[in-house]
Structures are given as structure tokens and as C-alpha cells.
Amino acid sequence: MAHIQIFGSLRDLFAGEDSVELDVKNLRELLLKLPAAYPDCQEEIDEGVSVSIDGKIINDDWFTPIRPDSEVVVLPRIVGG
Amino acid sequence: MSEYQAKEFKVLGQRLQRPDGIDKVTGRAKYGADTEAAGMLHGKILRSPHAHARILSIDTSAAEALNGVKAVVTRADFPTAAKGYEDVQDNCMAGERALYDGHAVAAVAATSKRIAKQALKLIKVEYETLPHVTEVEAAITVGAPIVQAGQVSKRVPEGYSDNVVRYVSFGHGDIDAGIAQADATIERTYRTEASHQGYIEPHACLATLNEDGRGDLWVCTQGHFWIRDMSCAVLGLESANLRVTASEIGGGFGGKTTVFIEPVALALSKKSGHAVKLVMTREEVLRATGPTISTLMHVKLGMTNDGRITAAYAKLFYQSGAYKQGCADFGAMPAFAPYDLENVHTEGFDVVTNRPRTASYRAPGAPTACYAAESAIDELCQQLNLDPLAVRLKNAAKEGTKSSYGPTYEDHGLIQCLEAVKDTEHWNAPLGANQGRGLAAGFWFNFGGETSVSTFLNTDGSITVTEGNPDIGGSRASISMMVAEEFGINYDQVRTTVTDTGSMGQNEPTHGSRVTFAVGMAAIKCSRSIKAEIAQRLAKTWDVAVDQVSWQDGKAHCLDASKGIEPMSLPEIGAIANNTGGPIGAHHGSNMEGAGVAFGVHICDTEVDPETGYVTVQRYTAIQDAGKAIQPDYVEGQLQGGAVQGIGWALNEEYVYGEDGRLQNPGFLDYRIPVASDMPMIDTVIIEVPNPGHPFGVRGVGETPIVPPLAAVGNAVSRAVGVRYNHLPMSPPRVLAGIQAAK
Numbered sequence: 001m002a003h004i005q006i007f008g009s010l011r012d013l014f015a016g017e018d019s020v021e022l023d024v025k026n027l028r029e030l031l032l033k034l035p036a037a038y039p040d041c042q043e044e045i046d047e048g049v050s051v052s053i054d055g056k057i058i059n060d061d062w063f064t065p066i067r068p069d070s071e072v073v074v075l076p077r078i079v080g081g
Numbered sequence: 082m083s084e085y086q087a088k089e090f091k092v093l094g095q096r097l098q099r100p101d102g103i104d105k106v107t108g109r110a111k112y113g114a115d116t117e118a119a120g121m122l123h124g125k126i127l128r129s130p131h132a133h134a135r136i137l138s139i140d141t142s143a144a145e146a147l148n149g150v151k152a153v154v155t156r157a158d159f160p161t162a163a164k165g166y167e168d169v170q171d172n173c174m175a176g177e178r179a180l181y182d183g184h185a186v187a188a189v190a191a192t193s194k195r196i197a198k199q200a201l202k203l204i205k206v207e208y209e210t211l212p213h214v215t216e217v218e219a220a221i222t223v224g225a226p227i228v229q230a231g232q233v234s235k236r237v238p239e240g241y242s243d244n245v246v247r248y249v250s251f252g253h254g255d256i257d258a259g260i261a262q263a264d265a266t267i268e269r270t271y272r273t274e275a276s277h278q279g280y281i282e283p284h285a286c287l288a289t290l291n292e293d294g295r296g297d298l299w300v301c302t303q304g305h306f307w308i309r310d311m312s313c314a315v316l317g318l319e320s321a322n323l324r325v326t327a328s329e330i331g332g333g334f335g336g337k338t339t340v341f342i343e344p345v346a347l348a349l350s351k352k353s354g355h356a357v358k359l360v361m362t363r364e365e366v367l368r369a370t371g372p373t374i375s376t377l378m379h380v381k382l383g384m385t386n387d388g389r390i391t392a393a394y395a396k397l398f399y400q401s402g403a404y405k406q407g408c409a410d411f412g413a414m415p416a417f418a419p420y421d422l423e424n425v426h427t428e429g430f431d432v433v434t435n436r437p438r439t440a441s442y443r444a445p446g447a448p449t450a451c452y453a454a455e456s457a458i459d460e461l462c463q464q465l466n467l468d469p470l471a472v473r474l475k476n477a478a479k480e481g482t483k484s485s486y487g488p489t490y491e492d493h494g495l496i497q498c499l500e501a502v503k504d505t506e507h508w509n510a511p512l513g514a515n516q517g518r519g520l521a522a523g524f525w526f527n528f529g530g531e532t533s534v535s536t537f538l539n540t541d542g543s544i545t546v547t548e549g550n551p552d553i554g555g556s557r558a559s560i561s562m563m564v565a566e567e568f569g570i571n572y573d574q575v576r577t578t579v580t581d582t583g584s585m586g587q588n589e590p591t592h593g594s595r596v597t598f599a600v601g602m603a604a605i606k607c608s609r610s611i612k613a614e615i616a617q618r619l620a621k622t623w624d625v626a627v628d629q630v631s632w633q634d635g636k637a638h639c640l641d642a643s644k645g646i647e648p649m650s651l652p653e654i655g656a657i658a659n660n661t662g663g664p665i666g667a668h669h670g671s672n673m674e675g676a677g678v679a680f681g682v683h684i685c686d687t688e689v690d691p692e693t694g695y696v697t698v699q700r701y702t703a704i705q706d707a708g709k710a711i712q713p714d715y716v717e718g719q720l721q722g723g724a725v726q727g728i729g730w731a732l733n734e735e736y737v738y739g740e741d742g743r744l745q746n747p748g749f750l751d752y753r754i755p756v757a758s759d760m761p762m763i764d765t766v767i768i769e770v771p772n773p774g775h776p777f778g779v780r781g782v783g784e785t786p787i788v789p790p791l792a793a794v795g796n797a798v799s800r801a802v803g804v805r806y807n808h809l810p811m812s813p814p815r816v817l818a819g820i821q822a823a824k
Contacts, residue, residue: 007487008250008426009236043235047407050528052488056774059528060672073487076249076410078526080593081335081441081784 004030004072013041027051028062030072048077083773084602084675092566093777096714100557100576101329110329113285113301118356121287122151122190124349125197126342126359127204128369129179129186132213132435132742133226136179136206139187143203149196152353153204155187159348163314168404170315172438173344179208180228180403181435182743183368190349190357213435213742217377217400220244220434228433232405237430244433245398246405251413251486252426256381259392259424263383266392267461271453273791273809275375275400276734278442279726279754282331283361284370288346295322296350300343303333303551304590308343309582315344323347324583327551334726335441336371338590367747371440372736374399374408378453384461388472392424393417393485397450401431402438411446414486415788416454418524419473419495419680421482435742441592443723444525444784448730448791452809455521455792460805469520469796470508473682474499477522494706494770495522495680501766507684507702516699517801519685523788527781529599529673533586536564536607537666538615540659542652544568546577546607548600549588554783555715556596562711563601563777567608569635570651577604586670594781597711598772599673605776610667615654618661675774676781681705683724683789687797694817696732696798702764703789708772708780720786721763727790729755735810 001021006014014020015038022037024030030051035042050057052073058064059078066072104110141153155174162170175184187204191197212226219225225242237248260266282301290296296318302308305327313320330337346359361370376399383392395416399409409429416427427450442448462469477499478484480492502508502520512518537545546564550556561575568575589595616630619637623630629640636648658665686700703720710716733753737745746752771778791809799805804819 005487008252009248009428012236055489055491056675057488057526057528058674059530061674064674071489075414075487076407078528078593079407079411079441079445080526080528080595081338081443081445 002066002068002070002072004074007073010044010074013044014038024066026062026066027053027058027064030066050075050078084776085771085773085778086776090566092562092572093709093711094713097558097562097572097712099555100561101552112282112331113328114360116287116299116328118287118289121356121358122192122353123194123197124188124190124346124357124359125194125201126185126345127187127201129175129182129184131179131208131210132182132215133211134179134208135211136175136177136186137209138207140205141187144189144200147196147200147203149192150189150200151192151355152190152349153187154345154348154352158352159315160317166311166314169311169340172404173315173340181437183365183437185345185369188345188349190353190355214244215434215436215738215742217375217398217432217434220400220432221398228403228435229405232433245430246433247407247409247431248429249410249413250426250428253483254424256392256394256424256426260383262385262391264386265461265465266381266383267457268381269457269460269807271378271380271456271807273376273449273452275372275736276730277367277372277752278332278334278336280332280334280336283363283366284337284342285360286343286346287356287358288343288350289356290347290351292351294318296347298323298325298343298347299328300325301328301330301337303330303337303553303592304588305551306549306582306588307338307590308340311340312344312347315340316347324581326581327579330551330553333553334443335445335592338441338592339371341370363749364747367752368744369437371438373442374401374439374446374449376400376449378449380453380457382457382461384465386465388465388467388475390420390422390476393420393422393454395427395450395453397428398430398432399446400434400436402436403433404438405433406431406439408439408446412450415447415524416450417485419478419522420476420485421478422485425485427485443787447523447525447788448727451521451523451788452791452795456795456807459519459796470499470502473522491677491773492770493678493680494768497768497770498680498682498704498706501704501768502682502684505684505702505766507700507764512686513688515691515801516686516688517797517799519793519796519800520682521789521792521796522680522682523785524678524680525594525785525788527594527598527676527679529676530589530593530595531587532599532603532673533588533670534600534603534607535585535666535668536604536611537664538611538651538655538658540655542650542655544575546575546604547580547585548577549580549585550591550596550600551579553591554719555712556591556600559597559711559715560601560604564604564608567605568651569633594679594783595676598676598775598779598781601779602673602775603669603671606669607667610669611665614665614667619649622661677708677772677774679706679780679782679785681785681789683793685793685797687794687801689798689801689816691820694813694820696811696816698728698761700761702766703786704766704768705782705785706768706770706780707782708775709769709778710767711779713767716767716782717765719782720765723786724763724790725755725760727787728794730810731791731794732810733812735812
């Protein structure tokens with residue numbers, strides 16, 4: 001089970017939890033299973049998120065692997081100038 | 082898995098000639114306004130003189146009747162925008178309401194600029210003025226005029242007006258517990274005013290759009306693929322039917338990643354049946370494109386007597402113009418990112434006002450948050466009589482540190498940047514009367530994004546690289562250098578060109594400090610594919626196994642010595658390409674993940690005239706981790722450019738709105754950007770801690786350099802005067818008022 005860290009204001013969308021555990025193998029599964037388990041986060045995911053996996057910010061690559069011991073952090077989608 | 086492979090470079094790191102230099106210094110380079118077409122019309126846009134008004138009616142009949150006028154468009158000429166692009170369309174052409182001074186309400190295409198201007202005066206717009214709000218503090222207060230009803234996200238706390246549309250928070254630990262551990266604490270409120278990217282080239286485009294929905298657009302932009310996609314979404318077109326070509330660009334810095342005039346020019350072209358050129362004036366650029374946020378920020382810090390930060394809290398209100406955006410996220414995340422903190426909490430609030438929709442400016446949202454955080458740290462250092470450099474080193478984030486916004490850092494160069502400060506002659510030089518020295522650290526994320534590159538071996542052995550990102554900071558040189566390095570050939574054997582949207586797969590714009598990292602990596606992958614193809618063909622040619630073909634020093638070698646085959650160069654391989662299977666080339670398209678974070682540390686010396694409050698920057702040094710500096714001149718240019726822009730934001734640049742909600746200073750006479758004669762030479766130090774996510778260790782460098790300057794200048798001025806300034810810009814009246822108040 002991957003350990004997904006939920007920070008700050010996002011916790012409201014995850015029933016107040018500061019982390020959740022999900023059986024996911026990659027980013028695509030994470031983005032599908034998170035809102036299935038916590039429907040309140042669907043709007044945030046639809047607005048766009050980046051996900052930090054083991055310290056690397058991933059914007060789009062669905063097939064980035066997530067290991068059971070990966071550090072996974074859901075973030076607002078990173079933009080640039 | 083790490084992409085990085087340590088090796089000794091032959092091409093990378095050299096200060097080679099820029100490929101666009103001759104065209105630019107001789108005036109041959111084509112910028113946005115330089116493209117023309119037969120029968121071309123000139124477009125002009127009518128803009129709202131009100132900060133907030135309902136548009137009751139628009140009568141265009143007199144303008145349309147004017148001799149020489151070929152088309153007039155209003156919002157009625159635009160279809161319903163694609164989902165998610167409603168605000169983009171509304172910002173290009175107002176619908177029911179004008180939301181800020183300068184908001185487009187109608188546009189004209191005529192046979193001359195003079196006639197187009199004359200026609201604008203004939204358009205009769207009936208407005209009902211509405212209450213407006215332009216200042217962040219007023220906008221968040223309950224009872225303020227509401228800019229956009231129904232936009233408030235569910236998570237926004239109670240107690241604010243409905244102009245506060247988005248709320249985020251980050252952090253870990255317990256702020257109260259951290260404050261209890263502190264020997265000294267500080268609470269401060271900071272304000273910053275909106276600034277503009279100040280790119281020298283105004284927005285410009287030439288558009289053709291036929292009745293059948295097919296068209297072409299030539300435009301000055303950071304990202305022509307996004308311009309295509311946004312224009313199509315706003316006008317109901319298919320992407321394949323609109324070909325967009327990017328011109329050379331006279332600066333963008335984040336402000337040219339969206340559309341303002343392009344859909345308007347296309348709509349005018351479709352209605353008139355002619356090509357239409359639209360070029361913004363400087364006044365239009367300042368009134369109606371995307372400036373930065375203005376802010377109201379509260380910071381609370383705790384520190385021990387030996388300089389350990391025990392608690393760090395920031396509450397950031399970011400004014401983001403008339404449309405909901407997510408700017409505050411990018412203040413709340415990087416505010417304390419340089420530090421290893423047990424107790425950290427940041428909150429960000431996005432606030433809408435009757436101002437133009439903000440756009441990115443290098444690292445969007447980070448410089449102001451850094452200003453607040455680094456100012457408070459510096460003031461605590463003064464209170465506790467601590468060396469500001471030693472305090473930053475004591476608290477610096479390193480590999481394995483859990484960042485203030487969540488992820489654990491991989492290897493990066495913050496410690497090396499801070500250590501480099503000690504070694505500069507600048508840090509150790511004496512200061513004169515009325516002079517002060519400021520230090521600040523800054524952070525930006527960087528990212529990669531969708532990227533397409535094609536590479537070809539020509540029959541004479543030279544290499545052509547085509548890519549889809551406008552070259553703002555020297556990317557054509559950097560990409561050519563990386564390809565030359567990969568092949569083991571000379572830089573002048575490779576030419577990189579930026580192609581149009583009809584000739585290349587999708588690309589994110591030149592933003593996010595991504596191009597040298599992402600496009601460079603795609604070009605390296607193309608080069609490796611070509612080498613693999615060459616190996617296959619030469620294996621057949623030499624009648625050996627593929628693994629007996631090796632690439633060394635720019636040539637293919639046969640490892641089977643019994644064959645007695647001489648190594649083959651690229652010209653020799655290119656000459657037989659048609660005999661071995663045809664043209665040799667490769668394409669690489671990828672969502673380039675793996676960008677490494679970038680930290681920078683800046684030192685600033687200022688002198689303040691105590692009689693006038695005028696601030697002179699005496700000396701400035703920018704230090705940054707670039708991972709690997711492909712072309713050091715360009716990296717230094719990024720560091721210098723970001724520093725100067727940050728200095729302007731700190732000292733002079735400010736959007737000034739009147740009581741009527743109109744911008745009071747829409748020109749470079751009253752909106753004062755720094756010029757060369759205002760600045761000392763900006764010294765630079767490049768640190769190279771390789772990014773594990775890139776074959777050559779590259780990190781993006783374009784955005785981080787604007788993060789520390791606001792705080793570095795602020796700390797320098799405050800130390801020079803002995804008065805803390807918590808409101809930017811520190812223009813002479815503000816600085817003088819502080820000096821006089823302290824007396």
C-alpha cells in the first residue's frame with residue numbers, strides 16, 4: 001500500500017486525514033483511486049495537480065511508478081513563468 | 082532511476098557564439114510586428130475607461146460606415162468558448178461587464194492605423210458604472226464590491242468577502258510549540274505592489290482566418306502551441322486548422338504565455354476577409370496584459386539565541402486581478418522552502434479585484450513570499466545580533482530535508498550557494514556611510530512538461546534540430562551544444578531552429594525554466610536514436626554484429642579489428658545514408674518529468690541618500706545552482722536579468738491606481754524600470770550540483786534569479802538606514818518618510 005501524504009488545506013478533502021493508504025502502482029491509479037475513495041478531492045484533481053513521488057514533481061506522466069515505500073505528496077499543479 | 086551520467090564534457094561549459102546574434106545586431110531578426118501580408122489591415126482595440134461597468138449597448142454602425150473600415154467585432158462575434166476557456170475569452174473581449182480599466186470591449190480592422198483609431202472614436206458604448214475595488218486589503222473586507230460572484234472555493238475560511246476565491250495551506254509541526262521554544266519572536270506585516278514584466282517588445286501578431294475556419298497566425302509569444310490551443314478554444318476552431326508561427330521575442334518573462342490580442346485579430350480577419358495586424362501600444366501593454374500580483378502578507382517567526390528557527394508562519398493574500406487563479410499557492414509553497422524546519426505553516430488566499438488578470442513573472446508568486454520570509458529572518462538576526470549568513474547555513478535545507486511544502490528534497494546546491502557567499506570578495510568588502518548589505522535565499526520548483534523534438538542527419542554530415550519552443554534565453558545554442566556533445570562533434574555542425582505548430586508535435590511554452598532541461602533532454606534522446614540507427618546500418622554495411630559498432634569521438638568505430646575498417650565520420654555516414662536505407666532522423670515526444678529544484682542566494686549593497694530617500698544599488702552578486710551550465714554566458718545572463726528585474730520591483734516599479742480605479746501610470750515615463758545606467762555590474766557565481774533527472778545534470782535557471790532580490794534589496798536598504806521597510810517598492814518618498822519618522 002502506498003502512503004500518500006495530505007498537507008494543510010487539502011486535509012478537508014480527505015476527511016481530515018494527514019495521510020491515506022491506497023493500493024496503487026502508478027500515478028494514473030493514484031489519480032483514479034483518490035477521488036473514488038475521497039469524492040471531495042475530485043474538484044481539486046480536475047483543476048490540476050502535481051504529485052511529488054520520491055522527491056520528484058510529476059505533472060503528467062501517468063505511468064510513473066509508485067512503490068509501496070514511495071513518498072507521495074499531492075500538490076497544486078506547478079506552473080511557471 | 083537517475084538519468085545523470087558523470088563524464089568529462091568537451092562542448093558543454095564553453096562560451097560559444099550565439100546563433101541569433103548576427104541577425105539581432107543587424108536588425109534582420111523578425112519580431113512580432115515585422116511580418117506583413119498583401120492587403121493587410123490594421124487592427125485597433127477599444128478599451129473600457131471604467132474599472133467596473135455593465136455594458137448596456139455597443140453601437141458600431143458609425144464606425145462600420147467610415148471609409149476604410151473593413152470589420153468591427155465585439156463579444157457578439159465570438160462563439161461560446163470551450164469549457165475551461167471562458168475566462169480567457171472574457172479577458173480578450175468583455176461580455177456583459179468590463180472588469181478593469183483597459184478591458185477590451187470592441188475592435189476595428191481598417192486600411193490604415195489612422196482610420197482604425199478614428200473608427201474607435203465612433204463606437205458608442207453605453208456603460209452603467211459599478212462599484213469597484215483595486216486594492217487587496219479593501220477587496221478582502223466583508224462588504225467590498227464583489228468582482229465575480231459565485232467563484233469562492235469550498236475551502237475558503239469565513240470572515241472574508243467573496244473576492245477571496247481560493248485558499249491553500251501547507252506545512253508540518255506545531256507553530257505554537259515552535260514559538261514556545263524560541264528565545265525571540267517577530268510578527269510583521271508586509272505589502273508589495275504590482276509590477277509588470279516590462280518586456281521591451283509589446284504584444285504583436287498578424288492573423289489570417291478564412292470562412293472555412295483555416296488560418297495562420299504569426300505572433301510574438303513564449304508558446305505558440307498554447308496560443309494556438311487557446312485561440313482555437315476561444316473561437317471554436319480545430320487545432321490542425323490554425324498554424325501558428327512564433328517570431329523572435331523581445332522578452333516575455335511569463336507574460337507572453339497566454340492570449341490577449343490574438344483571438345481578436347483572428348476574429349477581425351474572419352469578418353473582414355483580410356489579414357489583420359494587431360500591435361499593442363505600451364499603454365495597452367500596461368493596462369491590459371498580465372502584471373504581477375500585489376500582496377498583503379503576515380509573517381510570524383521564532384528563533385533561538387544561536388539562530389535556530391523554531392517556528393515559521395506566513396499568511397499571504399495575493400491580489401490576482403479580475404479572474405480566479407492560483408497565484409497564492411506559489412507563494413505559500415516556496416516561502417520557507419530554503420529551510421529545514423520542524424514547525425512551519427503557510428496559508429495562501431487568492432483575491433480578485435478590478436485589475437487586469439495577472440500573468441506569471443519568472444517564478445510566479447515566489448518573490449513576494451520570499452521577501453516577507455527573508456525580511457523577517459533578517460530582522461530577527463539583527464535583534465539577536467547574529468550573522469545572517471550563519472543563520473541561513475544553520476537552517477538550510479539539504480538532501481533528505483522534508484520541505485516546507487511536503488516533498489523530501491533530492492540533492493541540490495543550496496548549501497554550496499551559501500558557502501560560496503563566504504568566498505566572494507563582495508561579502509567581505511567594507512561598507513561606507515549610508516550603505517547596507519542585504520542577503521537573501523530563494524527557491525523555485527522548475528518542471529519539464531510536454532516536449533517534441535526532431536533531429537536529422539543531413540547528407541553532408543551536419544545535424545538539423547527542429548523544436549517548438551521560442552528561444553528567449555539562448556536555448557538554440559544550448560540545445561545545439563548538447564547535441565554536439567552527444568555526437569562528439571563541433572557546435573557549428575549543429576543548427577537548431579524553432580518551427581511552427583504545423584510542423585511539430587505539442588510543446589508547452591518556454592516557461593517554468595523548462596526548455597534547456599526538457600527540450601535538451603528530448604534532443605539528446607533523438608541523438609541517441611540516430612546513433613542507434615547508424616549502428617544498425619553500419620553493422621549491415623560492415624557485416625558485423627550491431628554490438629561491434631561503437632560511437633567514439635564523433636565517429637563510428639568497428640570493434641572487430643579483423644575487418645580492418647577505418648572509423649566513419651558523420652559526413653561519410655550522411656553521404657551513404659540513401660544507400661543504407663534512406664534519410665536518417667529521429668523524433669522524440671515526451672512528458673519530460675524529472676526537473677530538479679533550483680536554489681539561489683543573492684547579496685546586495687545599497688546606499689541611501691538621507692536627504693532624498695533615493696537608493697543606489699552599489700554592488701550585487703547572484704549565486705545559483707544551475708546543475709550544469711551548458712553555456713555559462715546565458716546562465717549568467719539569466720541571473721543578471723532576474724536580479725535587475727527584482728531590483729526594479731523592490732525600488733521603483735509599481736502599478737498606481739486612482740480613486741476611480743484607473744491606472745495612473747501606463748507608460749515607461751511614470752512606470753520606471755531600471756536601465757543599464759541605474760545598475761552596477763551584476764556579479765554572478767554558478768554552482769553546479771548535477772540534477773539526477775537529466776543526462777548532463779541540467780537544472781532550469783530562468784526563474785529562481787527573481788526570487789531573492791526583493792528581500793536582498795529590502796534587507797540592504799533597511800540595514801543602510803536603520804529603519805525596517807515593509808512595503809515595496811522602496812521608492813524615494815517611502816524611504817524618506819521612514820527616515821523622517823525615525824528621527
